Amino acid sequence: QVQLVESGGGLVQAGGSLRLSCAASGRTFSSYSMGWFRQAPGKEREFVAGISWSGSSTDYTDSVKGRFTISRDNAKKTVYLQMNSLKPEDTAVYYCAANAGFIHTTMVSLPSYWGQGTQVTVSS
Numbered sequence: 001q002v003q004l005v006e007s008g009g010g011l012v013q014a015g016g017s018l019r020l021s022c023a024a025s026g027r028t029f030s031s032y033s034m035g036w037f038r039q040a041p042g043k044e045r046e047f048v049a050g051i052s053w054s055g056s057s058t059d060y061t062d063s064v065k066g067r068f069t070i071s072r073d074n075a076k077k078t079v080y081l082q083m084n085s086l087k088p089e090d091t092a093v094y095y096c097a098a099n100a101g102f103i104h105t106t107m108v109s110l111p112s113y114w115g116q117g118t119q120v121t122v123s124s
Helices: none
Strands: 003-007 010-013 018-025 033-039 046-051 058-060 068-073 078-083 092-099 118-123
Touching: 003 092, 018 033, 018 092, 018 118, 033 068, 033 078, 046 068, 046 078, 058 068
Parallel strands: 010 118
Antiparallel strands: 003 018, 018 078, 033 046, 033 092, 046 058, 068 078, 092 118
């Protein structure tokens, strides 16, 4: 069992930066792939970024490549999403997720564990 708690969301102007954090509980954090998803009002939840259990592999949706960076610190049981050059279309609730299999853009099933989400609002 993994419990996830996100933090770091907020209001930022276009072009600004935010860093999201996701703190996990449980002894097996380092064995899980971690990821970030987002859901804008009226839209479906979408994949943003994923990272393997070791941190050696990452994946991003095309719209955030070059702007967002996912990373993890297994000793702190925390995964991060550094978001730079933010755009109004990045506005959404961002969710942290954990899964035994690698979280990536074309995965068929949804991750097993989810946080409650943190709001990111980018003003123009």
